[in-house]
Amino acid sequence: MTVMSYLGAIGAAQREAMEADERVVIIGEDVEANVYGTTGAGKSRKDKGDFLEMFGANRIRNTPISEEVIVGAAIGAAMTGLRPIVDLSYSSFLYMAMDQFVNQAAKNRYMFGGQASIPVVFRSAMFYGLNTGAHHSDRPYPMFMNVPGLKIIVPSNPYDAKGLLRTAVDSDDPVLTFEACLLWGSKGEVPEEEYKIPFGQANVARTGDDVTVVAISSAVPEALAAAETLAGEGVSVEVIDPRTLVPFDTEAVIRSVQRTGRLVIADPAHRTCSAAAEISAIVAEEAFESLRAPIMRVTTPDTQIPFSPALEKQLYPNRTKIEDAVRRVTGLMANTLNTELTSPAPRM
Amino acid sequence: MTVMSYLGAIGAAQREAMEADERVVIIGEDVEANVYGTTGAGKSRKDKGDFLEMFGANRIRNTPISEEVIVGAAIGAAMTGLRPIVDLSYSSFLYMAMDQFVNQAAKNRYMFGGQASIPVVFRSAMFYGLNTGAHHSDRPYPMFMNVPGLKIIVPSNPYDAKGLLRTAVDSDDPVLTFEACLLWGSKGEVPEEEYKIPFGQANVARTGDDVTVVAISSAVPEALAAAETLAGEGVSVEVIDPRTLVPFDTEAVIRSVQRTGRLVIADPAHRTCSAAAEISAIVAEEAFESLRAPIMRVTTPDTQIPFSPALEKQLYPNRTKIEDAVRRVTGLMANTLNTELTSPAPRM
């Protein structure tokens, strides 16, 4: 085992993937100068281990600022023999290439009756919580979940970040990664040897009996902190990190709710049509008989992200909000409408 | 009262809005030749009443095929004194301008602290169910519901189509309309005089006591047909048409479920993170105590849309699937996992 940061783990996965398969190439803005820190040796930015020096300009493709053609070209390249990893930096820039994601990446294999596979990985980071303003703080994975044909991963720690990214590169289907910038610096143990984490297998981050908390991305550490506090109050919380949203490990969540009878979902996305909505709907349909309390969602309310430090932080799911939600579903707190939880959120 | 088709109602609303306010302009591909039938007099396509002749080329803006700048320019124009209606024809083309929808239309007013309003309407039609293939059959409203700052309407009949569109043009905020091509030809009574339908007020299309069916867009007539059949079996179904998805009339749904105790949602969008997911999650959170059965979603499964007539039709919510879902939640049918409903849908 070795200790790695989340960002370091991504860099390491990329390096391994590049070494393992010559068809893997990295495409993106400023990848040559390693501006975002995942195309260097993981030490300083300019040293012998630079990806550009290791793999050459043929495989490290520094691009113009042209997201639509970058994404489209990666799809075309994937259909014809390469296995590109595309670094799109911020998740808020994905919209620039939306047509290529939805109409080409997700549909081509299907429309063409399986004539081609599209082994491509699109990486992007969600910079929310860092006062970067509305154009830099999006967490748009729910809209991609609504597009059949894409796979979506949301690693919450260095171990998962590395293992899931290796699997993503191996996948013959398009994969979108949503990395949480808030977690970039977080450290964790990672095996020395290569490993890959299968998609569709949730991680039970903490076992418990009274309430199931499904937490996504940066909400996972918050949920774990909440669980710790609640343990002190005699409430035993199970924390499930789905790790991949498509495919989603329905069974793990159902099994847990069948035991606990209560579900809270912590999801940093905007509330309406969030991943939390989907998970709630699955459980309300498939495990209704086990439910002993309302399903509560702790999400970012349906407002855009303000810049001011006086305004932003209150919006995201945090340990306190998760604790309150758990207290409500366990009857430790009056169970009033959820809207007060994220007060003064607009209600719709 | 006069009888109008759905498409005719949209044309009539546009004409009234153009006449009522000089700042209203129509922007879009092929609007000059009235290719999509909403910029003519509603009679034949080329006659005295043509919009181009009535309003002139200054206000009827035929465009190049450039969705990104069309949408962006409409936003910029709306911020500076016009009130554009943009005709984007097929909903599957919206992705081309996704950045403008999400990063400009939805965010500008908020980011700039309310300095500008953005009174613009983006119209598009969903052509599903007509063997037009995967690039022409999308029903992407759920992904826009995840974007705070946009309003979304989904009229299901001529009366609503006309009344909601008039309100949309009056709105000082960006509104997206998703029209169902399947309903274009459907006829209905429409008042002679001008009228507008407020946003956020659901229509109870049929009252009932045993089960609440919330149905969206073209699923509304299917739900009504199912209700009729089920009435014959002694099951009384209430059909609610939300009409606008943002804002959503939460109260109407909650009130109904509090009475019926059972909820089925029929939504033509793809299942994962659908509008149905959101409605289910709202009810599982706010009306849990009233629920007497699992909440069932009847949606399009998470597959892309195939062209062949042998493949396509089975995918969408129809009266039979809605009936089955109602029978399950009322115990008239064995309540097994939903996935069999849309069999053989992939399950995630």
Place this chain on the structure above:
Amino acid sequence: MDLSSQNLLEMQRRMLRIRRFDERASKMVKRGQIPGTVHTSIGQEAQVVGACMALGDGDYMSGNHRSHGHPIGKGSPLGPLMAELVGKATGVCQGKGGSLHLADFAVGSLGESGIVGSSIPIATGAALSSKVLGNGKVSLAFFGDGAANQGCLYEAMNISGVWNLPVVFLCENNQYALSTPAHTVTSGVIADRAAGFGMPGVRVEDGQDVLAVFEAVTTAVERARRGEGPSLVEVVTYRFNEHSEGLRLGTDYRDAEEKAAWVERDPIVLFRRHLEREGIATAEELDALEAEVLAEVDEAVRFTDESPYPDPSVAFKDLYTEPIGAIA
């Protein structure tokens, strides 16, 4: 250009295939035998075939909604194409694509796209893969005068210029985008846009002359193959039919005289005259060729008619390479 008689006859054969296939498809749409609609390349055969024949068999190509002409021009057999239009299991995409969303990877067709402009980046990516893998393949993107106003074209031209990609951007300027005359929505001249992106831009004024098209595209393909980068070729042509079959607009946005003048310049008639005049083939040989092609189309329809529809379960296949969940 040094073309064998065999190649010249193959050009005529492919143009005829497009014409007869599209004529048949048009009828079938009107009779309800093909669901949805189709967009024919009738009138544009010289532009399609001249471009396709300039490519090698292994080269790549992407296209648009005007979708059967391209694969036919590149050598696709007609049966699976026709079966696809009808939605049969034997369709080239198992009936899942349909007319606008065809692909035939066997001939390098990476996909026709129903989204105007959207397949241009795909062809660019195929060129990138050729370049990285060093396999010498060239890529060609077909798109219309309407698509030439989509921004992704300029992103694609720029990035392939920077990376020296082996790609040819081929604008089929049939002078209309649906009901909209190109000159009313195009500022400047499409071919002239190449210069600002550092690449050659050629305008083939007579797109009804298959040899003129072939020559211009061959120059571009050879340049690409030599590693000298992309080119833009604009071909001026005309579609003889409506934008799509069965479409009825109350107004005709095209001048009757203009149309008549273009129909007069039928690329197949013109090339037949050329072949006869140059002694490449006799009238009898050319008649026989036409009969052969007609028989091919008949056979494609027979193949289609005899093919089954796909099993409903096919709707749930091929979304992912590795299915991601249990099928209930």
Place this chain on the structure above:
Amino acid sequence: MDLSSQNLLEMQRRMLRIRRFDERASKMVKRGQIPGTVHTSIGQEAQVVGACMALGDGDYMSGNHRSHGHPIGKGSPLGPLMAELVGKATGVCQGKGGSLHLADFAVGSLGESGIVGSSIPIATGAALSSKVLGNGKVSLAFFGDGAANQGCLYEAMNISGVWNLPVVFLCENNQYALSTPAHTVTSGVIADRAAGFGMPGVRVEDGQDVLAVFEAVTTAVERARRGEGPSLVEVVTYRFNEHSEGLRLGTDYRDAEEKAAWVERDPIVLFRRHLEREGIATAEELDALEAEVLAEVDEAVRFTDESPYPDPSVAFKDLYTEPIGAIA
């Protein structure tokens, strides 16, 4: 160009405002007084001010992440801008935009955009509204050499050419997009791209000369105002600081000599020399001007410091014009 001394001094004043404001903001970022980051226009003042002064007060403008220079150049007061950068309630956007996402509608600033290229269509739309309403306003879109590779620029150029819109596309070519040298990702010459879209394209080679910029942009603005349509102006300049303040890349992608040579050509120093040489102002008058501007910046910081942070409930306001649901 016929410029009064007053106008010339106003140019120097606005350049100085940008310089001193950005210098102060840079310090505040490094001290943690401004959250996030800021992108300065230091070194590019001539390009910004030359362009802004060519516009009338009522004219529109859109910009990008390098965001304070533009409104300052157009005449915004400094206090609300600085307060915005800190996230105070008195910020020009109530603290909700922040550095990259500013707007000051009072001076025609329709918004700086954090999304590269994304505000170009917005300026185009403002020009459309001028045209439809016939109010004579001109619109100018600022964007970088990096943004010049976004497709929406070409869609915007095309549509404004077709509609003859009163808009100026102003490319701030500071030769780098973040770490990426423009020449490595740009095929052809940006200004030359105008020709293919049927409009004039001018390259101002010395973007450090405020009068050269002013002249080129004035020509474009006058053309637009006369109803003759859009123009593209590319200005070659250089940013003296890092891409954004506080950014530390281990490698320097810019050559030290290149940088030194550009810093040598400081637009403010050059213009001060010009003003003295031409007898427009004395050294003492110019010293006084500099002191005045410094005082303005001090005052902006004082204003900011004394301003409250917004109430948390402000996060839930102004999303919609008419709130769409109960606020719990």
